[in-house]
Amino acid sequence: MRRLLRLLALLLGALVLAGLAVAVAARLSDGPLGPFPGGPFRTAAEAGVPDAAALAALDTVELEVDPAAPRTRHTWILALDGALYVPAGLAGLKRWPAEAEADGRVRLRVAGHVWALEAVRVRDPELWDRLYAALAAKYHLPPERGRLARSTWFFRLEPRGTE
Numbered sequence: 001m002r003r004l005l006r007l008l009a010l011l012l013g014a015l016v017l018a019g020l021a022v023a024v025a026a027r028l029s030d031g032p033l034g035p036f037p038g039g040p041f042r043t044a045a046e047a048g049v050p051d052a053a054a055l056a057a058l059d060t061v062e063l064e065v066d067p068a069a070p071r072t073r074h075t076w077i078l079a080l081d082g083a084l085y086v087p088a089g090l091a092g093l094k095r096w097p098a099e100a101e102a103d104g105r106v107r108l109r110v111a112g113h114v115w116a117l118e119a120v121r122v123r124d125p126e127l128w129d130r131l132y133a134a135l136a137a138k139y140h141l142p143p144e145r146g147r148l149a150r151s152t153w154f155f156r157l158e159p160r161g162t163e
Contacts, residue, residue, distance in 0.1 A: 040070035
């Protein structure tokens with residue numbers, strides 16, 4: 001029995017170390033690695049704004065937040081009335097939504113193209129309802145608007161120019 005427990009402890013330790021190694025590698029990389037937040041984009045931002053209609057069909061994009069200590073992540077994307085939005089589910093439990101609200105300078109990367117944008121939190125309840133309905137339809141979420149859904153923040157991505 002001790003031998004089995006020792007083996008299980010070794011396996012668990014190896015999994016933890018492997019996870020830490022991937023997390024460190026992600027922080028040093030050019031963008032996120034799967035579910036792990038990554039380092040800053042190495043590509044300079046290009047002029048203009050992305051085409052909302054073209055990005056509407058995508059499931060995920062890469063978003064960089066906090067210019068002082070940039071980190072990147074994969075996130076969902078929505079287009080509504082010609083504008084782009086990114087949702088932050090369970091926003092109160094994550095760092096990046098608060099960072100984006102405090103300093104809206106973000107960068108969006110899609111297929112190697114990077115745009116410097118401004119993330120503006122949506123506070124209009126009617127727009128929030130429309131965005132949540134679009135989110136639920138696109139990503140097959142329950143259409144309810146309970147407490148869990150209300151923990152979702154939306155950010156409109158607006159132009160801010162190049163860097």
